[in-house]
Amino acid sequence: MGISDALLGRKNVDGSPYIDSIEPGASLPGGAVKIIGKGLKPPRLSRPVVSFSGVKGSIIVSSEDFVIAQVPQGTQSGQVIIQSNGNASNPRDIKIAQPITDASLHPVANPAVDAEGNIYVTFSGSRGQKVPVSIYKIDTDYNIKPFISDLMNPTGIAFDSGGQMYVSSRYDGAVYRVAPNGTMSTYAEGMGVATGIAFDRQQNLYVGDRSGTIWRIARDRQIFVFATLEPSVSAYHLAFSPAGTLYVTGPTTSSFDAVHVVDPHGSVTTFYRGLGRPQGVAFDAAGNLYVAASLAGKSGIVKITPDAKASLAIAGQDLVGLAFTRTGGAVLATRQAIFYLNWGIQGLPLI
Numbered sequence: 001m002g003i004s005d006a007l008l009g010r011k012n013v014d015g016s017p018y019i020d021s022i023e024p025g026a027s028l029p030g031g032a033v034k035i036i037g038k039g040l041k042p043p044r045l046s047r048p049v050v051s052f053s054g055v056k057g058s059i060i061v062s063s064e065d066f067v068i069a070q071v072p073q074g075t076q077s078g079q080v081i082i083q084s085n086g087n088a089s090n091p092r093d094i095k096i097a098q099p100i101t102d103a104s105l106h107p108v109a110n111p112a113v114d115a116e117g118n119i120y121v122t123f124s125g126s127r128g129q130k131v132p133v134s135i136y137k138i139d140t141d142y143n144i145k146p147f148i149s150d151l152m153n154p155t156g157i158a159f160d161s162g163g164q165m166y167v168s169s170r171y172d173g174a175v176y177r178v179a180p181n182g183t184m185s186t187y188a189e190g191m192g193v194a195t196g197i198a199f200d201r202q203q204n205l206y207v208g209d210r211s212g213t214i215w216r217i218a219r220d221r222q223i224f225v226f227a228t229l230e231p232s233v234s235a236y237h238l239a240f241s242p243a244g245t246l247y248v249t250g251p252t253t254s255s256f257d258a259v260h261v262v263d264p265h266g267s268v269t270t271f272y273r274g275l276g277r278p279q280g281v282a283f284d285a286a287g288n289l290y291v292a293a294s295l296a297g298k299s300g301i302v303k304i305t306p307d308a309k310a311s312l313a314i315a316g317q318d319l320v321g322l323a324f325t326r327t328g329g330a331v332l333a334t335r336q337a338i339f340y341l342n343w344g345i346q347g348l349p350l351i
Contacts, residue, residue, distance in 0.1 A: 016087035017048065022080055024300065024312045026095040027071045028332065028339055031300060031315030032060060033094065035067045035080060042085040052094065053078030071096060071315070077342065097314070097332055097339035100142045106131075107333040109196055109237055110280040110321035112157035112165070116140070119323075119331055120147065120165070121338055122154040128171060129153070135167065138338065147182050155235060156197040158205070159350060168194040168207060170235070175207060175217070188217050195235035199350075201244050208236025210250060214262065227266040237321070239281040239289070242348055247271060249278035249291060259291060259304065272308045280321020280333070283348040292319040292333075301332070314341065324348070 019037040027033050040048055041064045048067060050057045055075040061068040067082060076098070079091035100119075108124045119138040125131045134151040138144045148154070153171035160166065165178040166187060174189035175197060192209035199205055205217040206226060214236070216226040229236070232250030239247050246262040258273040259281070276294035283289055289304045290313060301314035301322060318334040324347020325331060332339040 017082045017084040017089040019080065019082060019089050019092045022092050022094050024315055025093070026097070026314045026341060026343060027300070028097045028314065028316030028319070028334070029071055029073045029075065029099075030317055031071050032068055032298070033071060033315050035069060035082065035092075036065065037082070037089065038065065040064060040067050040082055040084060040089075048082050048084040050080065050082050052080055052096070095341060095343060097316070097330075097341035100331075100338050100340045101136075101138060101144045105136065105333075105336060105338060107320055107335070107338070109156050109235060109333075110282065111323045111331045111333045111338060112159065113323045113325055113331060114159060114165070115163050115326075117325060117327075119338065120157055121333060122157070122167075124153055124155060124170075127153060148178065148184065149182075151176065151184065155195045156208075156238075158197045158199055160199050160203055160205075166197060166205065168197050170195050170210070173209070175205065188221055188223060191215050191223070195232075196238040196248075198238040198240055198246070200240055200246070206238055206246060208232075208238055208248065208250065210235050214238075214246075214248065214266075225266075227262045227268050229260060229268055235279070237278075237280050239283055241283055241289070242285065242287050247281060247283075247289060249275075249281055249293070251277040251279065257293075259289065272304050272310060274310065275302060278302075279319070282322050282324060284324065285346040285348050290322060292321050301330075 017039045021036045023034045050069045052075045055072045057072050058070040077095045082089040106123045112120045117140045133146040134154045135148040137147040155170045156168040170193045173191045173194045175187045176184045177187040192211045196208040207215040210232040212231045214227040216224045236250040248260045259271045261271040278291045278293040280292045287306045291302045293302050295302045300316045303313035304310045321333045323331045328344050330341045330343045
């Protein structure tokens, strides 16, 4: 008796491959997506061919019922097709984020979007590194210009209800207020290794000191210890939910990190545990939380529903943060670059 038909993959001798779904339905170039369907594996141990908007992708794993493929560089949002045994599958749509600047950047947290749609992103650098440009401004036509040049290790960016920008520095533990022309003034200082920042509805500013403290700065600039957490190896990242509750991530030495929720009295509980290196966070208008992290070994943007159900929403490597635009898009930051995804999800307004 020869090698069995099962070993040869002959389940797909007849008929065309069929794609049921793609998980996740959005990706950065280079991200790995799972294509689920039927008849996806050709016979005799050969591999299928997968294309993204006509550009051939790399197959990582192939089987009869699913294929894991890497989204090729330079491709656009469009249709995914699998060819197997000379037959082509039905098309399925995928959304692919596009790079919006060729500049070499170094964000370590969420980018920020102002009321006019301009994007702000840091070149944070290593601890104590003096860089030529600290924060870049990317206008709505994706022209990039230097915005701030004299801020050491900028980390978190937030806007208050009046559209005023604030930036934290993990170098000196201060938060700076930044005028529209880029002029800076010290807003508050003495907050350790200041990283993520966020405003609540009353316009109190919260600052994450990665050594283990969440500070609250009242509107009169009085500073209080709001909550204490386990120290982070890199940064705390903060976001308020539609209900006005603070959520915090901060990667530790664990590979099974948590998203924490802090009630108005500063009590900390675990909202979700099971993420790898969770970083920038943002909410949509429906109350879903999005985290730059890995989930079950898959990297990208993880969506966590209000009842703490997690799934990968965007595939991609080296993501550190995201920000929603007013038009349903998302600005995605990796360790080196900024991407835009026409996502169709309404973000929670921050200003």
